[in-house]
Amino acid sequence: MDTAVATKDFAASPVNKNLSTEDKHRFLREMLRIRCFEQASLKWYTKEGKMGGFLHLYIGQESIAVGTVSLLGPNDHVITAYRDHGHALAVGMGMNECMAELFGKATGCSKGKGGSMHFFAPDKNYWGGHGIVAGQTPLGLGLAYALKYKGLTGAALCFMGDGAVNQGSYHESLNLASLWDLPVIYIIENNGYSMGTSLERSSAFRECLAQRAEGYAIDWDRCNGEDLYEVRVKTQIALERAHRQSRPTVLEIDTYRYYGHSVADAKHKMYRSEEEIDRYKQNHDPIALWKARLVSEGILTEEQFDEMEQSARAEAEASVKFADESPLPSEASITEDVYFEVDRNTEAGRTGRHFFNY
Amino acid sequence: MDTAVATKDFAASPVNKNLSTEDKHRFLREMLRIRCFEQASLKWYTKEGKMGGFLHLYIGQESIAVGTVSLLGPNDHVITAYRDHGHALAVGMGMNECMAELFGKATGCSKGKGGSMHFFAPDKNYWGGHGIVAGQTPLGLGLAYALKYKGLTGAALCFMGDGAVNQGSYHESLNLASLWDLPVIYIIENNGYSMGTSLERSSAFRECLAQRAEGYAIDWDRCNGEDLYEVRVKTQIALERAHRQSRPTVLEIDTYRYYGHSVADAKHKMYRSEEEIDRYKQNHDPIALWKARLVSEGILTEEQFDEMEQSARAEAEASVKFADESPLPSEASITEDVYFEVDRNTEAGRTGRHFFNY
Amino acid sequence: MPKLTYRVALNQAFAEEIERDENVVLMGEEVAEYDGAYKVTQGLWKKYGDKRVVDTPISEAGFIGMGIGASMLGLRPVMELMFWSFAYVAWDQIINNAGCVRYMSGGLINCPIVIRGPANGGTNVGATHSHTPENFLANTPGLKVVCPATAYDAKGLMKTAIRDNDPVMFLENTLLYGEEGEVPEGEYTIPLGVADVKREGTDVSLIAHGRAALTALKAAELLAAEHDISAEVIDLRSIRPLDEEAILQSVRKTHRAVLIEENKPFCGVGAQISSMITEQAFDELDAPVLRVSAIDAPAIYSPKLEAVQLPRPMDIVAKVLKIC
Amino acid sequence: MPKLTYRVALNQAFAEEIERDENVVLMGEEVAEYDGAYKVTQGLWKKYGDKRVVDTPISEAGFIGMGIGASMLGLRPVMELMFWSFAYVAWDQIINNAGCVRYMSGGLINCPIVIRGPANGGTNVGATHSHTPENFLANTPGLKVVCPATAYDAKGLMKTAIRDNDPVMFLENTLLYGEEGEVPEGEYTIPLGVADVKREGTDVSLIAHGRAALTALKAAELLAAEHDISAEVIDLRSIRPLDEEAILQSVRKTHRAVLIEENKPFCGVGAQISSMITEQAFDELDAPVLRVSAIDAPAIYSPKLEAVQLPRPMDIVAKVLKIC
């Protein structure tokens, strides 16, 4: 084991024991969809001119997005950082609009304006997709604030990386969350590195990062992200705390990313060993472990798994075709989606000059 | 007692037991000088046109500046927030340049450019005087960084208020201080209020604010600020930690301000009771307690005390006369002290346009 | 019409909008129990309670960002910065989250938030407390920027800002809070993007915003009384959207313009207006467009000197005399 | 002369200054063990070690402020912002501490710090990563602002910036890091406040900074080849201090000016230059001063579209043809 968290079997926990085979298969399918989507995106990124900018792959961390989101209800919301493809697919966004966004097409979820770091689907309670490290942490707090203000029973899941804990806005958010009893759950996806910097070189702490929550009298927990059952159990505890007591939680989930920080990070074997990467792939791959789990439970066959993988791959390929064939945004659209009032052509939007090119 | 800190007698502690009568008198004189200086400044603030802007009085907290600074050596540095008169006088600044600064005169410590919130004396290792809440906390860290970089054995004492702990820059500074073993001491002068907001309404914590330091594996302590002996003992521990191990400390010192947040805060009895203020003045005044202490030690007479108070008052009055009679800065000086190279009329300062009024 | 202070006019706008829309919530440091550091929110917490008027800790990045997040879900937070100068600890939240999230989401999100507070020098609070970032904010497509000069404008523009579905940066002025002006009884709003001709004139256009518009009015009186020059005073009121037509109309009439602002000169709003006039009305100009701004240094504390650092009527008169 | 990339030229400047002055220390995210996100500091950590080249956590407000504090005590920190866009989480430290502490201390303190990193769009990294705040920074008396366009300028200006005793904001460009240019062997410096006439011309002055200066050069070639127009290209190199004389001299010669920048238009550097030219050389102008800037929206991701959003040679040509 490479996680500091002792493993324990969470299959029999209340939140897991009544899961149907269909549920368990669905989790597997969703993790596979994320992985295949990203493998396809990586392949096409490298093809001349299909995409630009950054591409941060979530591969290796799929169990976190799928496990946490699997528990969410109608008033639970999700917001994350720039490594956002996994959460986007987990909340139900289609591969087509996601791939088209990567291709910078008008059919993209953000009309080609946001790119890889900025997937959004407010209709699915998904608020992005944010490029500034920890910049989303006050926004997540605001989602929780609005829920409480409106008297809704819900929670805001705000995902962040281990490197984001050293941004001031996160700490300000923790104090506000505790002071005002806001139903926000900060989920630290601790993959051990912020770009090329290991956890030890970026953060001072005692046992773990989540423990800093104690200073704000916030409950915290730590979780082994490779086990989808455990992710669900620890997340459910936080969700109930949010729903029942309107109290925040900081949940640190150990995980690992297989690829570089972004596609640009070719030298990622400079700051971590090939052997370390292989060890994770061999022993801690969330998909492999979940697959083995379901096989051992006697509810999954190799054939079923291959079928799932193939359909995920097919879906990804289809999304590439969709993206590739989709039209580019028009030049005129560059100044659209800047101001609501202008886009809607309201009286306010028609009054005075809003744009200053002549 | 109104401080959460249990009192204990620190007179016999190593750092205190060898203090000479002269030392103990000096502490008393310095506390009196701070109080008299500020009483005079308050009196003249209200006189039409003598001062402008803010005036944050330190009265009630004098034992902290005097007690902490009394321990500092040649490589120990001080930086604080806008409530900075006490620290300025404690490090040895003259009343004249301080009062002249309040009067906005050219003879002021900052040539009338900084005002009450911005007293500086780098020659006395005093780096101000900063108006943005917690804005000085990374600067204090930088002083400690420079000391360590240069191989000097010293510490940076960075003072801040209880309301400043919820600014992100402070938390970022704590992580860096611990991660890099920097000799910085964050001293939280906890007077129970940030403007009109009580500690409980602004901060979430377990036992106290300093305890948040645990999350960064930083040592912390808490101190009853009304007792100068205790202030010296707790500060000395932090100084030794900085000097010997180059490790940071967060020291929270309970204290109380008698006046409003600033002179503008006339309504300060709206958020705290007359009775509370009186109780502090009666039972917890650091000057009265220190005086009583020295009397009980048989090393101070009423006459000596009166003489000290009178000379402090006389010095304050003289500084008012000095300030009042000092010249204003010239209009030309408005654009001086902006750029070092321009002020020194170097080649760099003479090349290109630096100022853009026509 | 009854006379109200700029402060009370704003206070009325808040009260009326709180009653009109249950999603309007006021937040900021000391805005509730303390009635506001400058008493702009006086009485509102007592009247509307903890839910609608909320005191915050000193965590601008945290609570401004929180307000932006809450606005994405449909609240209409009206966030007070005790001073706009403190926006700099929340700058990323304002520029990147309020300013860019609509665009990056392809228009799926909008942030109906107002961020407000005083942005001015002249009160001897020193360089760090005297910033006037209207030019920074207006440089940012996605944000709207309003700088009212009178009680009437402050109330009418604030009500519009709160109802606007885009993020509106509302810059007030501590030196104006106590200034009285006529404010009609009952409901009215003023659209963003409409300048106000505060004085008609024929010889030169004085174009300004915020308190500088009042300084321009005083200068116009001096010009009329002492130099027989008829100055027109255009108060921009909102910087983005900008009422360009009003500016150009005036310049087409007077053929001369002096731009006044209390900000530092380099890349101030005056620079933008000047370049716009030159580009749009070059042939109408009988003289160079001139600018008056603060003396180009951080805000000085010394009360007597800070009064000199900011534009005075005499400074405007002197510039006008150069071209008239 | 040997050809070096902009990246290597900067790298040489760092190495030379580290060796020249023991107080020079490089800091930033990934600058040491990782050799820099854009490899600008490649090899320096290996060569000079932990003391001189330091990796930081993702805490810009904390480490930039720390660098400012260290500079008050005499260190000469060269702080990398992986992107200048991230300055917005450290904005208060930069504007209020680096920018104002000298003034507020009446000149007792100075901050010999360099804050550097790329500030540009055009790499499809989206709105939050494509900010170009040179206008915000140059609005702030107390700060100096440099925007080099070539390898030669980058090295010479960086060495000067590190030796300067005021805080210098050094804005680089990820699109230029790989661009080659002639750089002499050995020691040289370029003063701040001196523009470079990158191409002589007689019909129109193209005034720009950073990458826009190279776009202007391309436009000048098109103008010569296709329109027989002789354009002079002035590269400002530093924004504050500003080489006003070079601008005015050129305008007195050509009587026409087009200002190009990759920033958003409202209150961009072009606005300041335009207002300055109008004010200082009105009678020299035969045509309105025109501006070319980025299309006024947050930076779009879509690679094909972002290429359109930023000024292209054809956009400059079109503007020039309006006045020539």
Ligand SMILES: Cc1ncc(C[n+]2csc(CCOP(=O)(O)OP(=O)(O)O)c2C)c(N)n1
């Ligand atoms: C304020 C800010 N500083 C720096 C960056 C550049 N950056 C982007 S991601 C990243 C590392 C973040 O690591 P972590 O939080 O652990 O998330 P992970 O990439 O591991 O998912 C950095 C430094 C940024 N986007 N925002």
Ligand SMILES: Cc1ncc(C[n+]2csc(CCOP(=O)(O)OP(=O)(O)O)c2C)c(N)n1
């Ligand atoms: C970033 C920022 N926000 C708000 C303010 C306004 N302000 C000045 S002092 C203060 C209260 C600070 O209280 P505390 O830290 O407890 O210090 P004390 O005044 O009690 O010494 C506030 C809100 C400021 N100066 N800076």
Ligand SMILES: [Mg+2]
């Ligand atoms: Mg990580």
Ligand SMILES: [Mg+2]
């Ligand atoms: Mg306090």
